[in-house]
Amino acid sequence: MVNEIRKRLYRIIVPLPNSPLKDLNSYVIKGEDRNLIIDTGFNRSVCYEAMQKGLVELGIDLNKTDFMLTHMHADHTGLVSRLASETSRIFFSRIDSQVFDEDNSWQPLIDFAEINGFPADELQKALNSHPGFKYSPEKVPKFHLIDDGDVIECGGYRLQCVATPGHTQGHICLYEKDKKIFFSGDHVLFDITPHIESWAYTTNSLADYMASLDKVYNLPVDLVLPGHRNFLGNLKGRIDELKAHHRERADEVMEVLGSEPLNAYEIAAGMTWDIDCETWEDFPIAQKWFATGEAIAHLRYLEGEGRITRNTKQKIITFRAIRN
């Protein structure tokens, strides 16, 4: 499905079957000489067909088209190597591009999940069902690396890159100052809460995320174009809600923690999740993985605030509340 949003600016809705996100918004700017596609969908045929159909409808020539990927997740990057032509520039975050480095493997994530209580016998299953594993680009294209403050121009749009670490470490939003349009990627979503996870204690992704929300809070914006679902919301109001949500989630983790030390997997099992399952045992393995990653992000955040301590002197890491 294709919508016209503004002059020369369109959205193609790309279905993401079996994903709680439902679909991806691929934004297309139709320029005079070259076009720009912002985010692409998973590398799977249902997404490819939706993109092809939308691009034909808009009369987009892929030989005259560049790409911008807001972050490394497969629902945003997956199709890029199938859609890009030899002349395409693919603008992508310098930081997120590191996940596509040849020597980058999933092993550190697996090891990290294990020391956080994720059942060892389920790890391979969790990995096999991970969309990042299944639907990433089939080959890694040559990227045109971008950083905070860089500008991408197309069709009368002047898009300034705004580094917004949190959802991923290299997440980049685009800001069109004159038109007051903000392409928010997965940094700000309206109908769902962006997933914040952590797979190393060296990063405090929730603290980064909160700071990145503050960074864009005062931008003069009339229209926010998120990576998923609707764009009918207001930036400031939504940021207030997202910050309140994570403070509540952090408090919930404190409650789950009680007075006994627990590991991250046990804490995730004790938190409430917006999912159609009676018990934690019924969760699909991929959802257990995401839930554990989100629990770890909140634990790392609470540790940064001095509200909990982490015990690393044992095989499985545990946390304990600091009570004053």
Ligand SMILES: [Zn+2]
């Ligand atoms: Zn994402």
